[in-house]
Amino acid sequence: MHASVQPHPLTCYYLSFSFYSSSTNHYQGNCRSINKEFRRRKIINMSSSSSETVKNGNLVVSREQLYLGMDFGTSGARYALIDKYAQLHAEAKREYPLYMNGESIDWARSWKETLFSLLEDIPLHLRPHIASISIDGTSATTIIVDSCTGEPLCRPLLYNETCSDALPAVKSIAPPNHTVCTASSTLCKLVSWWHSHSQDKGSRSAALLHQADWLLWLLHGKLGISDYNNALKVGFDPELDAYPPWLLAQPYSSLLPSIIAPGSPIANIKEQVSKQLGFSEDCIVCAGTTDSIAAFLAARATEPGKAVTSLGSTLAIKLLSKSRVEDARFGVYSHRLDDKWLVGGASNTGGVVLRQLFTDEQLEKLSQQINPALPSSLDYYPLPAVGERFPVSDPSMKPRLHPRPDSDSDYLHGILESIARIEAKGYGLLKDLGATEADEIFTAGGGAKNDKWTKIRERVLGLPVSRAAQTEAAFGAALLALKGARSKE
Ligand SMILES: Nc1ncnc2c1ncn2[C@@H]1O[C@H](COP(=O)(O)OP(=O)(O)O)[C@@H](O)[C@H]1O
Numbered sequence: 001m002h003a004s005v006q007p008h009p010l011t012c013y014y015l016s017f018s019f020y021s022s023s024t025n026h027y028q029g030n031c032r033s034i035n036k037e038f039r040r041r042k043i044i045n046m047s048s049s050s051s052e053t054v055k056n057g058n059l060v061v062s063r064e065q066l067y068l069g070m071d072f073g074t075s076g077a078r079y080a081l082i083d084k085y086a087q088l089h090a091e092a093k094r095e096y097p098l099y100m101n102g103e104s105i106d107w108a109r110s111w112k113e114t115l116f117s118l119l120e121d122i123p124l125h126l127r128p129h130i131a132s133i134s135i136d137g138t139s140a141t142t143i144i145v146d147s148c149t150g151e152p153l154c155r156p157l158l159y160n161e162t163c164s165d166a167l168p169a170v171k172s173i174a175p176p177n178h179t180v181c182t183a184s185s186t187l188c189k190l191v192s193w194w195h196s197h198s199q200d201k202g203s204r205s206a207a208l209l210h211q212a213d214w215l216l217w218l219l220h221g222k223l224g225i226s227d228y229n230n231a232l233k234v235g236f237d238p239e240l241d242a243y244p245p246w247l248l249a250q251p252y253s254s255l256l257p258s259i260i261a262p263g264s265p266i267a268n269i270k271e272q273v274s275k276q277l278g279f280s281e282d283c284i285v286c287a288g289t290t291d292s293i294a295a296f297l298a299a300r301a302t303e304p305g306k307a308v309t310s311l312g313s314t315l316a317i318k319l320l321s322k323s324r325v326e327d328a329r330f331g332v333y334s335h336r337l338d339d340k341w342l343v344g345g346a347s348n349t350g351g352v353v354l355r356q357l358f359t360d361e362q363l364e365k366l367s368q369q370i371n372p373a374l375p376s377s378l379d380y381y382p383l384p385a386v387g388e389r390f391p392v393s394d395p396s397m398k399p400r401l402h403p404r405p406d407s408d409s410d411y412l413h414g415i416l417e418s419i420a421r422i423e424a425k426g427y428g429l430l431k432d433l434g435a436t437e438a439d440e441i442f443t444a445g446g447g448a449k450n451d452k453w454t455k456i457r458e459r460v461l462g463l464p465v466s467r468a469a470q471t472e473a474a475f476g477a478a479l480l481a482l483k484g485a486r487s488k489e
């Protein structure tokens with residue numbers, strides 16, 4: 001029984017249509033932050049480089065295939081709709097509505113509602129042309145579900161939650177300093193659940209899914225499928241391309257999902273969903289990835305030494321490396337990216353701390369008062385709560401955000417510079433552990449828009465830092481959907 005509260009007021013959402021006139025071959029404009037009324041109006045004079053025309057004020061839809069990526073981050077979700085040239089046709093974002101289930105936030109209900117609300121935000125005339133869909137989610141966000149119904153058997157455990165009770169058991173079966181040997185790993189969450197429920201009769205028919213897997217299951221209906229990026233922190237070995245023997249020998253291994261490559265086609269969209277939303281029945285639902293990998297894909301960095309820092313609610317760094325590196329003592333692990341390695345880690349510091357202190361408008365205003373060339377003498381460790389994952393894996397690490405100066409802009413400067421120092425420590429650690437040395441950093445996430453922060457980071461990192469061409473992880477997920485559709489051709 002859950003006591004639902006008023007859904008989180010949807011202050012507004014951002015629909016961005018790029019009006020591209022085939023006659024003048026240029027963008028007629030870009031409309032954003034449109035209120036709900038716009039959605040109901042017919043979209044006229046919208047044409048694109050393909051065969052879209054307008055008759056009697058109605059849009060005759062394009063025959064061009066489109067590819068949908070959805071990003072389920074910490075503070076909200078977004079979609080990006082691209083064509084085969086990776087040109088953006090539409091995008092939107094939504095905050096998560098807040099529902100309570102007793103004392104806990106009902107994340108599953110919130111994510112499911114946001115999924116279908118965002119799908120309904122996609123312009124009706126574009127939906128039949130969506131050839132494939134992929135979704136990225138926060139890494140190690142774990143849902144144990146009923147393997148028949150897909151219904152959650154307990155509340156989801158978020159990416160930064162820790163199950164320290166299970167850590168000794170995990171360390172006793174895994175190799176030393178393996179990626180799963182941190183309290184926030186998916187395997188610790190699974191083992192903790194198993195310790196509490198293995199005697200329940202339903203436990204044998206339970207299944208482990210990650211946030212992106214479960215959302216994709218709502219669209220394709222085939223339970224128990226994940227990708228080798230999301231599955232890294234439950235112990236899947238992307239080099240073996242299999243679960244290791246020490247994990248398969250465990251009694252709970254029956255709960256583990258089968259693993260395919262990110263972007264691989266899973267199944268066509270469920271008939272009920274395609275009919276309800278006006279999607280083509282041939283729309284393919286493809287395996288997903290994690291949000292920071294989707295952000296890396298969106299940045300289109302392809303050479304070893306190139307790196308992407310996701311400045312979202314958290315600070316996640318991804319460095320393209322010729323060599324694989326992992327060390328749970330520091331929260332360092334390597335994701336597979338085709339034939340290379342994405343080495344990195346994710347700190348609990350990041351925008352979530354900024355949002356606890358400032359609104360986005362205040363961030364804009366206060367940042368303008370900062371001189372990024374001047375180092376801040378303030379030395380903080382900005383965390384939203386106790387606990388850090390990377391570049392130190394310490395569930396008991398305390399936030400440090402004092403002394404607070406009188407000037408808010410000085411305070412913000414100190415926080416931005418302190419987060420930059422954590423970022424620099426992270427990249428230095430990757431180099432010390434043997435990864436290819438970073439030579440250029442691209443920035444994704446909400447913090448990428450802050451030019452002063454970019455300059456502070458350039459000074460602290462001693463490297464060229466720029467905003468990625470595409471800063472939204474949803475764009476990276478759309479590239480995965482495009483890849484999945486092409487693999488079916
Ligand atoms: N001008 C700004 N400077 C620095 N950070 C910002 C700015 N505007 C927004 N942010 C931060 O961006 C974060 C949201 O980024 P986003 O990529 O949407 O995060 P996520 O997907 O992880 O929830 C917020 O925590 C917010 O504090």
Ligand SMILES: O=C(CO)[C@H](O)[C@H](O)COP(=O)(O)O
Pocket residue numbers: 073074137138139140159229290291292293312313314315316344345346347
């Ligand atoms: O912190 C996060 C929440 O946004 C990231 O999802 C996550 O920790 C990054 O993990 P990965 O490196 O596996 O993509």
